[in-house]
Amino acid sequence: MTTDTDLIKLYSQRILALAADIPHRTRLADPQASVKKRAPLCGSTVTVDVVMEDGRISAFGQDVKACALGQAAAALLGRNVIGRTRAEVEAARDALRAMLKDGGDPPSLPFAGYEVLEPARDYRNRHASIMLALDATADAMAEAERAACA
Template identity: 35%
Template sequence: MTDPLYQAEILALAKQGRAVDRLESPTVTARVDNPICGDRITIDLAVEDGRITAVGAKVQGCALCQAATAVIAEEAIGVPAATLERAGTAVAGYLAGTLGEGDLPWTRLSSFAPVQAVRARHDCVMLPFKAASRALASLEAVSS
């Protein structure tokens, strides 16, 4: 593939993202669709004492969506739920060019640097973060 968006690191992450399975007993689940490109993700989070203990997902989407899912599944385990929320905000800023690589909470997120120049593909990277945010919002609603 010669498209600069799909460099080796993103393709390797996408392969990992395809291997992420749904959780049997998640604490919260959310599904988000991108009607423009047809990507769809269902994300499952297990949360104990405010920390992410497991991540599961079903991704029906492009390599960018799969790759972002892989980063979340790898990096979110053991972190406070708020850190996952902040990661999504940081990625959005990074893709938009308002935040630098040093502002990213997880180094693997810098793999998405080629996506910065292609605004139409930002949503593909952000979809798993939006699903995670929606799932965490439902956790807060249950806790209230």
């Protein structure tokens, strides 16, 4: 059973501060790829736009309509995403998933900060929302790379 103390811990001041300050909140006018992801349980959505140069993100935009946890995860991504390769984004995505599902370590540099979401491990119904931004970004990068090779 969830107690009020558990919920206060889950929605910490740091999570709420991150959720209130999401970088790159403006959609791109001419992205190479756009991907929208939705968490089926809660209905949270994230749409990501990317432009890539030399295998790295050079421009990024995101539209985040998610709970505070999903917003915090998108904020952490937004702080670190410019200049990253798909391998780096996928490694962060995989580490975040392992942190939530298997008690693994949070993503490492350059994607530091996700440890703030460790209390969400016990709330499986929130995992999909937390994963949206990284999932959408990895998919958008793959789509942009395919388009560049076509």
